Amino acid sequence: GQNIDQPTEMTATEGAIVQINCTYQTSGFNGLFWYQQHAGEAPTFLSYNVLDGLEEKGRFSSFLSRSKGYSYLLLKELQMKDSASYLCAVRDAGANNLFFGTGTRLTVIP
Amino acid sequence: DADVTQTPRNRITKTGKRIMLECSQTKGHDRMYWYRQDPGLGLRLIYYSFDVKDINKGEISDGYSVSRQAQAKFSLSLESAIPNQTALYFCATSGGEGLAVGAFFGQGTRLTVV
Numbered sequence: 297g298q299n300i301d302q303p304t305e306m307t308a309t310e311g312a313i314v315q316i317n318c319t320y321q322t323s324g325f326n327g328l329f330w331y332q333q334h335a336g337e338a339p340t341f342l343s344y345n346v347l348d349g350l351e352e353k354g355r356f357s358s359f360l361s362r363s364k365g366y367s368y369l370l371l372k373e374l375q376m377k378d379s380a381s382y383l384c385a386v387r388d389a390g391a392n393n394l395f396f397g398t399g400t401r402l403t404v405i406p
Numbered sequence: 407d408a409d410v411t412q413t414p415r416n417r418i419t420k421t422g423k424r425i426m427l428e429c430s431q432t433k434g435h436d437r438m439y440w441y442r443q444d445p446g447l448g449l450r451l452i453y454y455s456f457d458v459k460d461i462n463k464g465e466i467s468d469g470y471s472v473s474r475q476a477q478a479k480f481s482l483s484l485e486s487a488i489p490n491q492t493a494l495y496f497c498a499t500s501g502g503e504g505l506a507v508g509a510f511f512g513q514g515t516r517l518t519v520v
Contacts (some may be wrong), residue, residue: 304446329508338496338511339449374479383448385508391454392500393439393461399447 298322300397302384307403310372316369316382316400330358331383333399339383343369344380359388371402379404409433412497412512416470417488419519427515435484437500439509440465440472442493442515449496455480485520 298365299302299321308314331339345367347349347366357370372393381399388395410431419425429438440452451464453472461472470489471483484491494516498509 327508331508336494336514336516338513340511341507344506344508379450385449386506392437393454393464395451396441398446398451 298386298388298395299382300386300395302382302397302400303400307405308371310374310376310404310406312374313370314374314402316371316383316402317385318367318369318397320365320367320384320386320397322365322386322388322395325362325386326389326392327369327387328358328360329385329387329394330356330367331385333381333383335381341351342382358376370397373402376404376406378402408513410497410499410510410512412495412515414515415420415513416516417518419517421488421519423487424518425484425487427495427497427517428510429480429482431478431499431510433499433501434477435499435501435510436477438474439498439500440470440480440489441496441498442466442484443473443496443514444493450469471480484517487517491520492517492519 302318332340333351345357350359355372360367381401383399384397385394439454441449455474497512500509
């Protein structure tokens with residue numbers, strides 16, 4: 297089975313840095329994904345980690361430690377438009393399906 | 407045009423009615439999925455299909471059925487809708503180069519059962 301945990305809500309200030317954590321327990325692992333979802337809209341892909349370490353893409357970075365079952369998404373130079381939910385998802389090693397955490401709703405304040 | 411298109415975008419239906427949600431894709435992906443999203447519960451997998459002849463149950467398939475009419479089309483049916491099926495439903499696809507993206511999502515169908 298899959299168990300994916302992330303904080304429900306976070307608040308951060310415009311221009312600051314925020315780290316959103318995700319811990320997981322899975323019966324098989326074939327990659328971890330972060331998605332951004334604005335209210336009522338489709339999730340959109342942000343990052344993918346399958347090996348340990350940091351992946352950087354502009355203002356967004358994602359880190360994975362497979363031995364610890366841990367990932368984080370780092371958002372730098374926060375902008376108001378970054379207010380959204382951030383979904384952590386793990387792909388299982390069998391059917392290659394995605395299993396999602398409940399999402400972290402980030403509010404960016406001026 | 408969107409790569410993954412869902413119809414309808416919004417629907418209100420009565421308890422006991424049969425309803426079908428449709429999904430079509432232009433990405434050429436073999437894999438298609440139906441998820442539902444509820445506040446506080448995240449996205450949960452209802453059904454998935456790896457090709458036209460392959461249908462699999464996900465985490466929460468009870469009360470739902472699906473049909474993969476073609477590689478590009480995957481529909482979700484609620485045979486007899488009930489209020490706790492009120493949710494935001496997403497269709498998604500994956501395959502090929504998209505495996506590093508996980509899945510591409512449609513814009514969602516907001517279903518309300520009264």
